[in-house]
Amino acid sequence: MSPNEYATKASAYLHTLCAVKPNRRTGSPGNRQATEFFARAIAAFGYELDATPFDTLDHIDEGAVLTIGAADFEVLTSPYSLGTDVTAELIVVSTVEELEEAECAGQVLLMHGPICAEQLMPKNFVFYNPEHHQQLIALLESKRPAAIITATERSPDQVGALNPFPLIVDGDFNIPNVHCRDSVGRELAQSQGELCHLEIRAERLPAKASNVIATLNGGAERKIVLTAHIDAYEDTPGASDNASGTVVLLLAAEMLAEYRDEHALEIVAFNGEDHYSAGGQMDYLRRYGEQLPSIFLAVNIDDVGYKKGRAAYSFYECPEPVQQQAVQTFSGYPGLCPGDPWYNGDHMIFVMSQVPAIAFTAELMPELMKTVTHTAADTPDLIDPRKLVEVAAALNALVRAL
Numbered sequence: 001m002s003p004n005e006y007a008t009k010a011s012a013y014l015h016t017l018c019a020v021k022p023n024r025r026t027g028s029p030g031n032r033q034a035t036e037f038f039a040r041a042i043a044a045f046g047y048e049l050d051a052t053p054f055d056t057l058d059h060i061d062e063g064a065v066l067t068i069g070a071a072d073f074e075v076l077t078s079p080y081s082l083g084t085d086v087t088a089e090l091i092v093v094s095t096v097e098e099l100e101e102a103e104c105a106g107q108v109l110l111m112h113g114p115i116c117a118e119q120l121m122p123k124n125f126v127f128y129n130p131e132h133h134q135q136l137i138a139l140l141e142s143k144r145p146a147a148i149i150t151a152t153e154r155s156p157d158q159v160g161a162l163n164p165f166p167l168i169v170d171g172d173f174n175i176p177n178v179h180c181r182d183s184v185g186r187e188l189a190q191s192q193g194e195l196c197h198l199e200i201r202a203e204r205l206p207a208k209a210s211n212v213i214a215t216l217n218g219g220a221e222r223k224i225v226l227t228a229h230i231d232a233y234e235d236t237p238g239a240s241d242n243a244s245g246t247v248v249l250l251l252a253a254e255m256l257a258e259y260r261d262e263h264a265l266e267i268v269a270f271n272g273e274d275h276y277s278a279g280g281q282m283d284y285l286r287r288y289g290e291q292l293p294s295i296f297l298a299v300n301i302d303d304v305g306y307k308k309g310r311a312a313y314s315f316y317e318c319p320e321p322v323q324q325q326a327v328q329t330f331s332g333y334p335g336l337c338p339g340d341p342w343y344n345g346d347h348m349i350f351v352m353s354q355v356p357a358i359a360f361t362a363e364l365m366p367e368l369m370k371t372v373t374h375t376a377a378d379t380p381d382l383i384d385p386r387k388l389v390e391v392a393a394a395l396n397a398l399v400r401a402l
Helices: 003-018 029-043 096-101 131-143 182-189 239-255 279-294 320-330 365-371 385-401
Strands: 048-050 053-068 071-073 084-093 108-111 147-152 177-181 195-210 212-216 223-229 264-270 295-301 311-316 336-338 357-362
Touching: 003 029, 003 239, 003 385, 029 048, 029 195, 029 212, 029 239, 029 264, 053 177, 053 279, 071 182, 084 147, 084 182, 096 131, 108 182, 147 182, 147 195, 177 182, 195 279, 223 239, 223 279, 223 385, 239 264, 239 295, 239 357, 239 385, 264 279, 279 295, 295 385, 311 320, 311 385, 320 385, 336 385, 357 365
Parallel strands: 084 108, 108 147, 147 177, 223 264, 223 295, 295 357, 311 336
Antiparallel strands: 048 212, 053 071, 053 195, 084 195, 212 264, 311 357
16 A cells, blocks of 8 residues: 555544544543444454453533622533532632641632642552642542632643643542632632532443454564554544554554564553543553563554654663664654653553553644643644654564564
């Protein structure tokens, strides 16, 4: 197949993944549509499939309303929040020290200012969970407010371009919560001690999801693993993050369909990188963790194909011969360049077990993070399908060279 034919196919894949309804958030009907589409497409190339379901949580949000006196304030339901309908006194804090002193049991707690500087990791997240995040979550639970309002503003240090960003994204945190812009928070703070009415129309739904794990030459002693996450942050089409990487997997799978060398080839569409529980990654470690020592190399693809700039690759725990071979191979592809390491992608589940890994992302990832990531602006028009073909072709060449 010619590069132009692959580019046409890449565009069709991209639009299909971004068009599922409501979106690709893990556990949603659209997410299941996406994984079923991926499984059908890759099975046609002769791969053996494992799409075993795992338990997860979907979330339905029909909006939130906050009223104080005759005034309404714009608030957004935080992802995975429980619903509520409460009228109570507004208690305001801006620091951890103020929260420690606050009497807010049964009241509505407004957090703004320094205490809302960075998004909190989910309470049961195992890969990265700073102690001060755990302590703040535990303190909030001990204070037992009836509901929480967090006032935030977009920060260059936060993942994604959301403004405001939700301070709490956690289906295991059982205090209903909403978020609002910092300017709204400052206005709300003037109503400390007044009665407020907060209604959150949201519901958690037990659901099923699955990774799609496709294997060629499965009897080999060692394997090469190519990964990308197929899920997307809720309410975003997720073209760059990460339909783009998922499309590269499908293109590479077709290019490698006749591969029968000394390694097994495992292609994994992870399901849960943008979900608070990382359910797909945890399921993979539960069911495939014993095989980690047999992985010769893992390659993760996330946020590639941006119409501006190139695709950047970085190395983790790679032996010198593997790194040299990769650099030599990638030098034949002008749309690829070396990049800085980054540590918040699916390659890290391999790196933490000392598995050699390579990660691909956009050279201009900081720009995407500030303007697009996790928002409705992450649409297919941002992606150049020819760049996806080039990354897939480079991976095809690397797997064969190794």
